[in-house]
Amino acid sequence: MTQADQTRNRMNQIVDQLNPTNQTYFHQLTTYLMTNSLFTNETALNRQLLAMAQDLADAEHDGLDAEQYFGNAPQAMGDALLAQLPPAKLREHLPFLAVLIGISWCFLIISSPNIATGLQLNLLMFIIVPIVEIIMTQLIFKWFHMTTYWQRTNRLTNWITWFVNGLFWIVCVGIMVLLIFFVPTTYQVVIGQPWNLLILGLLAVIAVSYFGYQLYSLRQK
């Protein structure tokens, strides 16, 4: 477990003990700040949130609610905090980027045509797809960040929010589908027999081991 995970766990333990109103206030604030974490130093942000959760628990103990303690403008407070927190360090995001790139490459290998001569790989796709996915991930985070404090006062605004959310996802998937048709197949390599089977077999073993490990971890918890 990383230090960031430990800090988050400690914070969640404190937040779980707050009353429902304070929990909602703090969860929204956390979502607002965390969805900006691609651009903000995660360690500093986690420490700040932990300190604020501890202070809110004290305030609740003394009979104050989150709005009385933090104020009734949480989004403005969030923006002011983000303006002061240090920017993200690239090395903090490297594991996340590595997983994202790894998963895209696995899917590209699996979905590539396995013809008689071997596995046909479009090298351009291996560069473009991860870049597009990283940009889309940033946009999705930004989107959640923007909509955290959207007022959902009635059924209509609620439906509009869901519609725009859905549209956003459709556009993201659409871009990925379009890439398959429009990326030129100029730089193709063919991985001959038996290496193609070896690679596919290796990917299958990695995937099964990963899911097995995840299931084991869940059972341990």
Next chain:
Amino acid sequence: MAQTQLIKGVLEGCVLATIAEHEVYGYELIQALRQHGFTNLVGGTVYPLLLKLEKNGDLTSTLKPSADGPNRKYYQLTAQGQQTLATFATNWQQLQVNVAKILRQVTNDDPS
């Protein structure tokens, strides 16, 4: 003029002065400031200010063991913070004298 606007200008100095007395954590600081008359003060104003002062080098923070849970973030004044506080105190005294002079003059000129 709303009191909030006046407070914003001096809050930084008051935060430094409170921390100069002894190291504090966020909730302790806000409660101390409220007890000193800043009754409407909220965390939304104080937490970003603490981060700003820390970023500027006026404050430093350390995690210290807490009796009722995980380590707490305590703020201390740095040498630069003590200098900033001294400058604030001088400026504030000068400002107070100037404002008092103007207000006295206005009161004396008032025919009613």
